Amino acid sequence: MPLPPMPTQVRCPKCQASFVVEVRTLIDVGEEPDLKQQFLRGRVNYAKCPQCGSGGMMSTPIVYHDPDKELLISYLPPELSLSADQRERYVGSLVNAVMNSLPPERRKGYFLQPRTALTLDSLFDAILEADGITKEMLEDQRAKVRLITMLREAAEDEETLSKLVEEHRQELNYEFFLLLSNAIDADEEAGDQEHADALRGLREKLLDRVSPAMPAAAPEDATYQDLIDMLQGVEPGRVWRTTIALNRARLDYGFFQALTSKIEAAEAADDTDTSKALTELRERILEEIEAQNRMARDAQDKASLLIMELSEAENLEAAVREHRDGLNDVFVSLLARYQEIARAQNDVARAEKLGTILETVIDVLDEDLSPDLRLIHKLLLAEFPDGTDAVLEENRGLLNEAFLASYDQYVESVKDREDEKLLEHLKQTRSRIVAKISILRA
Structure with missing residues (x-):
């Protein structure tokens, strides 16, 4: 007790x-x-x-x-x-x-x-x-928190804020805005609306002054050469990982064949610098894909064990709440897939049981979702494209660069699963979000 x-x-x-x-x-x-x-x-x-x-x-x-x-x-x-x-x-x-x-x-x-x-x-x-977070990662986050505090204190003085932005422009990157968005969500969950509003105002002022590099999905008509050019311009880090996740379906055999052909052409022309850069790019892509596959297998194994445990629970809601930390997107996706398999096999009893677990899990998860995550959840459940467009129209007040950063953070959180259908849905939905934001800006 x-x-x-x-x-x-x-x-x-x-x-x-x-x-x-x-x-x-x-x-x-x-x-x-x-x-x-x-x-x-x-x-x-x-x-x-x-x-x-x-x-x-x-x-x-x-x-x-x-x-x-x-x-x-x-x-x-x-x-x-x-x-x-x-x-x-x-x-x-x-x-x-x-x-x-x-x-x-x-x-x-x-x-x-x-x-x-x-x-x-x-x-x-x-x-x-x-939890596996290194001292270097902790110090990097603390530095970002100190910068947020410094900028928030200067937010009402436009001249001082602009000066600080110029001094720290390189630090105001994608990861910084993700941390700032997380801080806003945490304040709202804690009921500190005044502080959340202050940080949200700061975020809007910063986005007026800087345009952080964001993960991008290649256009539908992009060639393999376009993909190679895009990936060459992405630095290592969270943006790199999310970019690979967003374009995972396009990184197929044909892509690597085209990349290898460019390496061989550079070697034949004695262009050592190009050959080395492209070879390193190929290695980085392969390493990231393998890392995502490995994480997917580990996450799915844990999710499978938890589904088995919840299936045997006498008090389902209590068991779901007890394992709240394990109710991630991998778990929900796998649970939904198991339910589909049971239905396809006409195993009505198992499908109903899995459906009950899924409903209970979603109810528990929705209790403490931030507005951004609730919108992402709605987009996941919406039929593309009509349902997606309807959800975006209903929630147009949330659509800005900060929401796009939250959406990309969600994509990164699911990049380690081998679910090409989900990743493709996320990619298509992202294109609708970007289009809607562009319309709202016009």
Whole structure:
């Protein structure tokens, strides 16, 4: 049973108003998986004054537990000035509470050596590193967050903002705008509409000043030469990965045959630079395709196991919520495919059961989708092209470069599956989105 938060009375340091905040000292993501993302977004132990609206994350002792990653980490804010004995007793009581809530077979060796985080940032780092995120990636994201903060503070001063944009133009790339869009979504989910609106206003001002390179799908009538030229101009990184995903169906045997012919022609002409550049391009494309295939196989294996588990669950909704983190797009796509197979085989009972699981999953997922993701979800379910056009018309207020960035982020998230039909649907839908945005701008 999860340890509930403790109602605690606090005083606002700005206006001195008193109010009650729910404070957690134990974050056990094994018992409450949703707490992980809430904590990483700074929404656990977050106090917002109902009087003046100021707020922030409270400085409070925390023990973080993730049984799947075998993480048990304590953080005691230095400003509490606890003695070594007090710290040991406090952490020991929370660790014992976790151990006592588990059956004996789940009490593993890592409980005997809980880790200590000296700062809240180092606790966040430990959690993210266990998910495979490197220190370099974390520092890159922090640099982007610092830049967002700097730009937001200057947003009302047009001259200062323009100067900062010129100084940091190279950093205002596709990845930066994805992070900014994610920050807006996180604020809206947390109910901080004022901050979300401020960031949205900043985003619009930045997009008036810069045009970040965006992943592109080649036109329908593009030749293999056009594809080669386009891919040569894409730098490594997220834009590269998404561009490969968007054009995956076009990267067939004929494409590689054309690319190889160009390499051989360059070698025959003793054009070493061109031959080397094209050979490196071919290797990059093949490596990215293999990486996406590998990720697709791993993701589908995990999704298959989860479908089997949910099929046997006595309380389906509870089981779906328990496995909320595993309900990704690979899972939904595979579940829908299994349902289609069952129908094709006239296995009515299995098709109905899978359909019930699918409906329950969609209901749970829709509860916390941001406006952009809800629109993407509608576009996925719409019949192309008429249904797609109708959905876009109904949601024209959301259609801008920022939504296109969110859409491309979604495409990247599904690029690792071997579902050419889905990727082609996404590519066709993207062309409609771009066309609609162009019409709205005119």
